[in-house]
Amino acid sequence: MTTHSNRPKLLVVSTGWRPFREYLLRSISTRFRVHLLHVAEPDWEREYIEDWTVLPSTTDGPAMAAAALELHARDPIAGVLCWDEVRIHPAAFIAGALGLRNGEPSVIWRLRDKGKTRASLAAAGVPQPHSIPVKTVQEALAAATEVGYPAILKPRGLAASLGVIKVEDADQLRAGFAFTESAHGPEPIAYDTDQPVLVEEFVAGEEISVDSLIQDGKVTPLFIGRKVVGYHPYAEEVGHFVDGADPLLTDPALLDILQETHEALGFTDGVTHSEFMLTPQGPKVIEVNGRLGGDMIPYLGLLATGIDLGVAAASVACGLTPDLTRTHDRVAGIRFFYVEDDDTVIDSVVFDETKLPDAIDQVVAIAQPGAVVSPPPKGTVWGRVAFATAAGESRLACEKALDAAQSLLEIKMTLD
Numbered sequence: 001m002t003t004h005s006n007r008p009k010l011l012v013v014s015t016g017w018r019p020f021r022e023y024l025l026r027s028i029s030t031r032f033r034v035h036l037l038h039v040a041e042p043d044w045e046r047e048y049i050e051d052w053t054v055l056p057s058t059t060d061g062p063a064m065a066a067a068a069l070e071l072h073a074r075d076p077i078a079g080v081l082c083w084d085e086v087r088i089h090p091a092a093f094i095a096g097a098l099g100l101r102n103g104e105p106s107v108i109w110r111l112r113d114k115g116k117t118r119a120s121l122a123a124a125g126v127p128q129p130h131s132i133p134v135k136t137v138q139e140a141l142a143a144a145t146e147v148g149y150p151a152i153l154k155p156r157g158l159a160a161s162l163g164v165i166k167v168e169d170a171d172q173l174r175a176g177f178a179f180t181e182s183a184h185g186p187e188p189i190a191y192d193t194d195q196p197v198l199v200e201e202f203v204a205g206e207e208i209s210v211d212s213l214i215q216d217g218k219v220t221p222l223f224i225g226r227k228v229v230g231y232h233p234y235a236e237e238v239g240h241f242v243d244g245a246d247p248l249l250t251d252p253a254l255l256d257i258l259q260e261t262h263e264a265l266g267f268t269d270g271v272t273h274s275e276f277m278l279t280p281q282g283p284k285v286i287e288v289n290g291r292l293g294g295d296m297i298p299y300l301g302l303l304a305t306g307i308d309l310g311v312a313a314a315s316v317a318c319g320l321t322p323d324l325t326r327t328h329d330r331v332a333g334i335r336f337f338y339v340e341d342d343d344t345v346i347d348s349v350v351f352d353e354t355k356l357p358d359a360i361d362q363v364v365a366i367a368q369p370g371a372v373v374s375p376p377p378k379g380t381v382w383g384r385v386a387f388a389t390a391a392g393e394s395r396l397a398c399e400k401a402l403d404a405a406q407s408l409l410e411i412k413m414t415l416d
Contacts, residue, residue: 008032008320009032009033009076010033010034010080010081010314011037011068011079011081012028012034012049012081013081013091014036014038014084018044020294020296021083023296023302023310025049025310031314032078032079034048034050035049035071035077036051036052037052037053037058037067038053038055038058039058055067059086061089061094064090064093066097069097072098078317078318078319079101079317079318081313081314083291084291085289085294088111088291089109089112092105092108100317100318101317101319102317104266107265107267107290110266111290115131115133115195115198118198120265121261121265124260126257126264127281129152129200129203131198133198135194135195140153140173140197140199141173141174148201149170150166150202151173152164152166152167152198153165153176153177153179153180154180154200155180155181156196158183161380163179163181163183164234166202168233180197203277204277204279206226206277207227207276208224208225208275208276209224209225209227209276210223210224211223211271212258213271213309213313213322214267214269214270214272215322217263217269219258219259220324221254221255222305223242223298223301223305223307224246224248225242226241228335230376231376236376236377236381238335238336239333239335239336240295240296242303242304242305242332244304244330253282265288269317270290270313271292271309271313272290272291273291273297274287296334299389300333303389304329304330304332304391305328305329306327307323307326308323330391331393331397331398332389332390332398333390333391333395333398333399334402335387335402335406336384336386336387337386337388337409338383338384338385339373339374339375339379339383340375342374342378342379344413345413346370346373346385346411346413346414347413347414348410349386349410349412350410350412351365352410353408357405359390360401360404361388361389361391363386363387363405364386365386366384366385366386366387367384371385373385386409386411388401388402388406390402
């Protein structure tokens with residue numbers, strides 16, 4: 001790609017899965033000169049980057065910081081950006097070594113370790129469910145007696161609701177504990193704790209996500225994601241809706257708890273994806289992630305408002321004032337599709353695109369021929385075989401369009 005020296009140089013750590021993250025790199029490359037740190041030669045990323053460095057690991061923060069210092073000596077780096085949950089903590093070592101924004105690994109670890117998040121929020125008096133870290137089933141049973149049933153079992157350090165389960169009584173806790181304890185992401189992360197599971201108070205209400213931009217300690221919420229959760233009692237996120245004119249964006253109670261939460265965690269610069277339960281007593285913090293939201297939520301925000309959170313995050317990383325101009329107020333939604341049976345071998349995943357309604361923005365097949373996939377709880381996030389996004393004047397209009405896309409999806413399976 002053509003480079004322009006007047007554009008800031010941005011170091012991006014890893015890219016993630018192309019169907020879910022290409023839109024970020026595409027837009028960021030129009031405003032910044034991107035240097036990619038990766039563990040392999042770039043593929044589809046080449047169109048959007050100026051240069052790259054292949055490293056043995058992108059989870060070794062100090063080693064990446066050393067490599068970045070050499071790059072910085074040749075061509076100054078203005079900012080560091082990472083949206084991969086596993087790598088946001090290592091990326092903070094780079095920013096710290098270069099003296100850039102969001103360069104405090106201890107702050108990011110406070111968000112990565114949900115036990116530390118809970119402790120920090122509790123010390124500051126921020127409203128949240130009662131949470132107790134445990135190691136064994138017996139400890140979990142004792143904790144559930146304290147927080148009450150129903151209770152939530154949650155892994156200490158995973159995202160995307162992996163391993164989260166609601167248990168109604170002691171028998172369900174005994175049966176579900178192994179599911180939570182054994183849950184894992186695509187790459188293992190070592191936590192310096194012998195209490196890997198959190199037993200939490202169940203709080204009822206609508207669960208939302210908030211993608212916020214934080215600069216010099218001031219928190220600005222940009223998108224409210226209204227979750228669609230399925231596969232009870234597991235908490236699989238099967239869809240989201242973002243309304244550009246969502247009244248929660250100006251709700252005093254939510255604004256106050258957002259600011260208090262980030263102050264309690266010491267997060268002063270960057271982007272966060274926070275989750276809240278809207279209870280009858282007010283919003284309560286479920287978790288805070290030190291990165292842009294997943295599941296294409298920032299893309300839905302772009303469709304709904306015109307605000308490009310990828311570019312805004314890159315701007316904040318470089319110490320620049322982001323453009324947060326809203327150009328429209330619409331509703332955008334996404335729905336994920338799954339197979340019905342465990343261990344399904346995929347032959348093909350195809351939408352009949354000739355019949356899609358105008359409100360459908362895109363349809364994307366994820367599972368490739370030969371893939372073996374399962375629905376939740378076995379499949380969780382990796383059980384998704386396709387998704388569709390839509391934009392319209394209302395949530396109902398988006399839901400109807402997504403219903404139509406689902407009816408036009410054909411999943412062919414390989415039979416023995």
